[in-house]
Amino acid sequence: MTLIKSISGIRGTIGGKVSENLTPLDAVKFAAAYGTWIKKQATKEKVTVVIGRDARLSGEMIQNLVQFTLVGLGIDVIDLGLSTTPTVEIAVPLEKADGGIILTASHNPKQWNALKLLNHKGEFLSGADGAEILKLAENDDYSFAAVDDIGEVTKNDAYIDIHIDEVLELSLVDADKIKAANFKVVVDAVNSTGGIAIPKLLKELGVQVIEMYCKPTGHFPHNPEPLKEHLSEICERVVAEGADFGIVVDPDVDRLAFISNDGEMFGEEYTLVACADYILSKTKGNTVSNLSSSRALRDVTEKHGGTYEAAAVGEVNVVTLMKKNNTVIGGEGNGGIIYPESHYGRDALVGVALFLTHLAEKGGTVAALRASYPAYFMSKKKIELTPELDVDGILATIAKTYKAENLTTIDGVKIDFPENWVHLRKSNTEPIIRIYTEAHTQQEADVLADRFIAEISKIAGLH
The missing domain is CATH 3.40.120.10 (Alpha-D-Glucose-1,6-Bisphosphate, subunit A, domain 3)
Known part of the structure; x- marks a missing residue:
């Protein structure tokens, strides 16, 4: 423990x-x-x-x-x-x-x-x-x-109700358009407090809600991290119910993931991309995410004439850079939306309301919306740490090996190759090294991650 x-x-x-x-x-x-x-x-x-x-x-x-x-x-x-x-x-x-x-x-x-x-x-x-x-x-x-x-x-x-009222009053949340779209949505809140807040917000917006695990008992029905491997049940339910999409939140409701109407993951990384696309279409400005987030946000930001910059991992680092760059929206690729008009914190309620407005305006399916964004695929892997492992020394060795590449060392080591990237860092919350990669295909992302796992293992003498 x-x-x-x-x-x-x-x-x-x-x-x-x-x-x-x-x-x-x-x-x-x-x-x-x-x-x-x-x-x-x-x-x-x-x-x-x-x-x-x-x-x-x-x-x-x-x-x-x-x-x-x-x-x-x-x-x-x-x-x-x-x-x-x-x-x-x-x-x-x-x-x-x-x-x-x-x-x-x-x-x-x-x-x-x-x-x-x-x-x-x-x-x-x-x-x-x-x-x-x-x-x-x-x-x-x-x-x-x-x-x-x-x-x-x-x-x-009273504060969940107050929070919902604040979200409904945001200038770019259009409750009338959402109500007119007549959406049907499945919600998986892992039996935590999202089960109180998210259905209540959706009903205020005229959305038909199908609740899964929305009783705040604390008995999580599956691993509560909103990743694809934990969400097969809601993916099937969205299709079975003929729903427009699914909403998944983590236990404290600062991370948000969507399931497309075809039962496929919209992609946790694309939560921020979609919300940013909507905000930037209405408000010219810049964006910020962290080093482990998708290049798709950079692409969408530049499409709208803005500037994108990456911060070290950690909400406080993202917020600091957002304030410095006068950013109109930012966040983290793990499904964390930070919208300064509301407050400087990751907020799934804000993300849900912005996404619904975006979808109501654009029309079409969630799957079609996802297909309209640049196609990137991520691999998120990890290596368990042992007490004798010199993590800083390992990362320094990697940085030295790849010093000729586009290298960032403000938070672990990130190597930006022309067609893909890898980010290696110590977790702040678990005793592991995280290995994040992104590429144009899932196979390429997985191969890149496995390559660096092998390199780290060799340096550490694990094999």
Whole structure:
């Protein structure tokens, strides 16, 4: 079992030994460090933090530990209960709160949970801020409030509805066109909080909803990462129901994948491509995604006269570059849509509403829409790490070997070949090396990935 402490938060498996897993003591310690940091940042005497969680089985336990640790520090807590990551992100500034915590391990299986940490803008913390919190946690450098100064918990379960209202009010979301299109959609929300938010949004937009796994029980019916190999059931259901398409979200609803009307994957990478195509057709501007995302976004951006740039992997890195480049839409190729008119966070609700408007305007099928975009195919593989593996040394060797190519080393090693690319990096959330490749055919992408797996294995002496 595993506990991963990083600048983006703390993530681990439930149970086991302290400091090796996400135990109650680890949750309390890290919550105390974050609360202490928030109090230092705040310019007012009374500090407030918004907390929400996905539906995973350990959520209520971890939330109680975290929020009452904050209360013990003298911090007031606004408890959103079952919520989504983007809902908490919009709640923080609306509540004029000093920070926020989402209790979710995102796409990880049910044994995992995590604390995702937000600043007063409802955005993920910078690397420097995250490092400071880690230091506080390592040194047990916090002081709790006296009895007369402890915080209070206020429950507010209205924010998913508020979030939906915010989405419906976006200037490029056209509810009338969506209603007129009379769409029928299948939704797989892996029995987490997307099962509350997504069907509710769709019904507001006049969409006929067929629900799959939309009860927020936390019992994930399949691996919750929205990848093709986990989604055979909804692919079959879309065809069987004669639906226009399918919608899949991860447990905390910041990743979004579509199933085309023919039961094929629209492609997680193409969620952002399609939404960007729509936004750029209405609003001239630039786009940003991360180094592991498809070239298709670059192609679509340039078609509309904009400029594309890639950031290091990690939402905070994408957001930083989006702000610098005055980007009109951006995100991550894992199905994460960041639309600044709404907020600077990945938001599946925003993505659904933009995609529906785009489809209603264009007419035709989802399969035809997908076929209209540049054809790229990705391979996403990984190598499990062992303690003795010198990952940085391996990546440095690869970079040296390919120094004559178009090389980027801001986040692992990315090699842009003329017809394809490979990106090698250490994961921030799991003990693995990720190997992402993209090419004009799936076979070419897979062969390229296997080639680099073999090269890494040879360098590491794994075979």
